[in-house]
Every structure is written in C-alpha cells, then in structure tokens.
Amino acid sequence: MKFEVTHKSGKARTGILHTPHGDIETPVFMPVATNAAVRFVPHIFLNEIGYGMILSNTFHLLLKPGRDVIEKFGGLHSFMSWTGAILTDSGGFQVFSLAQRKITDEGVFFKSPIDGSTIFLSPELSTEFQQILGSDIAMVLDVCVDPYADPDEILRSVDRTLQWALKCKETHSREDQALFGIVQGGVSKKLREYSAKETVAIGFDGYAVGGLSVGETFEETVAMLDVVLPILPEDRPRYFMGLGTPELILEAVERGIDMFDCVYPTRVGRHGTAMTWKGKLNIKSAVHRSDTHPIDEDCDCYTCRNFSRGYLHHLFHKKEALGMTLLSIHNLHFMNQFVRKIGRTIKNDSFLEFKREFLSEVSAGASI
Ligand SMILES: [Zn+2]
Missing domain, CATH: 3.20.20.105 (Queuine tRNA-ribosyltransferase-like)
Known part of the structure; x- marks a missing residue:
C-alpha cells in the first residue's frame, strides 16, 4: 500500500x-x-x-x-x-x-x-x-x-x-x-x-x-x-x-x-438521532410528527431525497427497521460529506475557518 x-x-x-x-x-x-x-x-x-x-x-x-x-x-x-x-x-x-x-x-x-x-x-x-x-x-x-x-x-x-x-x-x-x-x-x-x-x-x-x-x-x-x-x-x-x-x-x-x-453515526441513527450541520436532531420528538420536510433540505442522501421527518418519526414510533436503516444512511452520508468538506477546506487553506464556523453552528443549534 x-x-x-x-x-x-x-x-x-x-x-x-x-x-x-x-x-x-x-x-x-x-x-x-x-x-x-x-x-x-x-x-x-x-x-x-x-x-x-x-x-x-x-x-x-x-x-x-x-x-x-x-x-x-x-x-x-x-x-x-x-x-x-x-x-x-x-x-x-x-x-x-x-x-x-x-x-x-x-x-x-x-x-x-x-x-x-x-x-x-x-x-x-x-x-x-x-x-x-x-x-x-x-x-x-x-x-x-x-x-x-x-x-x-x-x-x-x-x-x-x-x-x-x-x-x-x-x-x-x-x-x-x-x-x-x-x-x-x-x-x-x-x-x-x-x-x-x-x-x-x-x-x-x-x-x-x-x-x-x-x-x-x-x-x-x-x-x-x-x-x-x-x-x-x-x-x-x-x-x-x-x-x-x-x-x-x-x-x-x-x-x-x-x-x-x-459506530457512532449508525448507533445514534438506530436510536433516532440524525446528525446535521446544525447539530443533532431527535426524530422521535413530537415536533416532527406532521413535518413534511426532510431531515435536511440541502442533504442529497437517499433518505432526504425521498422521505419526510413526519414519516421517519412514524417509523421510529412503530419501531420499524426501515426507520433505523434510513437514519443510518443519512448519518453515514453526513459523515462522508463532513470529512470531504474537511478535505476541501484543507486544500484551499480554509480549514480553521471551517472548524470555527461548524462548531459555532453546532453549539447554536444543538439538539433540535
Ligand atoms: Zn440526508
């Protein structure tokens, strides 16, 4: 290698x-x-x-x-x-x-x-x-x-x-x-x-x-x-x-x-937590019950392209395995995008700026 x-x-x-x-x-x-x-x-x-x-x-x-x-x-x-x-x-x-x-x-x-x-x-x-x-x-x-x-x-x-x-x-x-x-x-x-x-x-x-x-x-x-x-x-x-x-x-x-x-992204996904650029989102929370929007409007993963927060909320409440699959897919997609973005910002010498911005977004929007 x-x-x-x-x-x-x-x-x-x-x-x-x-x-x-x-x-x-x-x-x-x-x-x-x-x-x-x-x-x-x-x-x-x-x-x-x-x-x-x-x-x-x-x-x-x-x-x-x-x-x-x-x-x-x-x-x-x-x-x-x-x-x-x-x-x-x-x-x-x-x-x-x-x-x-x-x-x-x-x-x-x-x-x-x-x-x-x-x-x-x-x-x-x-x-x-x-x-x-x-x-x-x-x-x-x-x-x-x-x-x-x-x-x-x-x-x-x-x-x-x-x-x-x-x-x-x-x-x-x-x-x-x-x-x-x-x-x-x-x-x-x-x-x-x-x-x-x-x-x-x-x-x-x-x-x-x-x-x-x-x-x-x-x-x-x-x-x-x-x-x-x-x-x-x-x-x-x-x-x-x-x-x-x-x-x-x-x-x-x-x-x-x-x-x-x-195991973090898939483990928290199986328990109903979605990782986002603004921090964690608990899909089991009642606020998502009839929400027609995806987890993240800007995410192009299979889950966000096809399914609403309301549907994912329902799957978790009925303990359907599909809910765990869909949130695991979203979280793994997020992690891949996250490290790729890190790579891009290293290449254009803006990594520290990205780090600062990400951390401030996450602390501002933590646990939606
Ligand atoms: Zn997604």
Missing part, C-alpha cells in the same frame, strides 16, 4: 491511500461492519454515499463465521461481496473489554461470548487470521487498558503491545496487505511518547492511536494527540481508532490524523 500526502494546511493534510481495492482519499471516515455488515445498511447505499473503505472486526469474525468459512470463501471481500477496501482491527480492543480473560506474554486466553469455550488469541494468530481475511490494512494485536489504570499497569500494557507488535511484524508476510502499529499509553504523556517512539522504531506501513475514546475527557484526548502526532512519520497514514464525533475529528485532523472509524 502506498500513501501520498497531497496537500498540507498547518499540520492538517489530505492524501491518497492506494489500496489493492481502490484509491482512498484522506481524511477518510470508515463505517464499522463489525460482523461483516454495516448494521441495517445494505452495501449499495455505502457505494452510493461514496464509501470506499470499511472496517471489520477480526475478533468477531474469528468467533463467527470462523476461520474455516472465511478460508472456504477465499477471504472477507468475497465472503461479504464487498469490492472496496477493508481495514480489520486485530481483536485487541474487543478481547480486553471481556471480563473473563488471562493475559500472558504469549497471548490472551478468553471465554467465547458465544459458547463459553476457552479461546486463545496471540499476535501470531491475529496476524495469520487477518491474512486469511485478506483485508487491505491489518492491525497489530495490542493490549488495551483503562486509561486511568495504575501507571505501572499502563507501562506493562505498552511494553507488551511493543513485544506483540514485533511478533505481528515478523509473522506478517502478505505483500498486498499493509500492517499498522498501534500507539498505547492511556492518558499519560510520558507513556504515549515512549509508545509512539518505540512503535515507530519497529517500523510499520501506518500508525494508529489506540486506547482512547473510551471515557477520557475531550482535553485529555487532544493532549495525547499533541504528544503522539509529532513523533509519527509524515509519510505514513495516521489512524485514530474508534473516533467518530465531528468535534473530535476536527481536533484530530488539525493535528495531522488521516483516518477514522466509529
């Missing part, structure tokens, strides 16, 4: 990721297809919106459908009939959010949430399975801890992540697949700096900031980016894992992040 930076405005930048499944303009937002599906959204809508890359989860796919099924299909692209690029996370985040697990230097034992059997995941196994999945970008298996854990525990997680990163790199052999390292370190500036330097020293095709967006404050997230980003090489893509709120995306882009993923 090649990456080229095409424009810079301060530290913010646009670029192109050349993947085996197409060129991806950055900054890019990746919808999350945990179980090889973006929940409630058929692929055709992702294509229409313009998404060229999605994220899927190694951990979930290893449990179901399992390695043998993915092998039989010749990889994840063919299994799920997705022709665009795919990034797979390593399973680290999911495994470490389980209550029943045991970590050793070799890997992690955990109880399958599906049938209770004991499963072992190691850096080698995670990398091998991601090679079978055939994703365009694979991630190293990392150790996630509570960002407020004891400093000694965070240091241990950083060191183990570094050891495992090395093992992942040694195991990785697929030339048509990029491998990204992951910077950990909780909310400690010192440990983030250490993790970033050592991860860069191992050398990866791209670098991710992991273990954030897990409950720390806005200021802490930004402070960690301020420490990590200057250490990451300019010529490699930088990915902030699990970040999907517009406000934080703006801060991350300003500091030089190129890639994002989050």
